Amino acid sequence: MMTRDDDMICYCFQYTSGDIRRDAAEHGKSTILQQILDAKRAGGCQCAEKHPKGT
Template identity: 40%
Template structure:
C-alpha cells in the first residue's frame, strides 16, 4: 500500500484526483483510465483550472 502522503497527493487539482484514484481506475478498467481520459479531454478543451488551483500554479 502507498504511503498516506502519496495517496492524498493530487494529480488533478480541478477534480481532486489522486495517484491512488488513477491506479485503482486503471485496474478497474483493465489498463485504461477513464479519469486520465477526462483530465486530458478537459485540458484540450481549455477547461482545466490546475494552473490556478494547483498550489504551485502549474
C-alpha cells in the same frame, strides 16, 4: 496523516494517486489521463488557479 493514495495528482479535477490505482484496477489501465486531456481541450483546465505552484 496522508497516505500514498491521498497524493494529489491533478488539482484541477481532484484526482489522487488512489483514484488512478482504482481506475486501473477497474479498467485494466487508467482512463483518467484521457479524461483530463479531454477536459483540458474543452477549456476545463484551471491549473494556474488550483495548483499550489500555479502550473
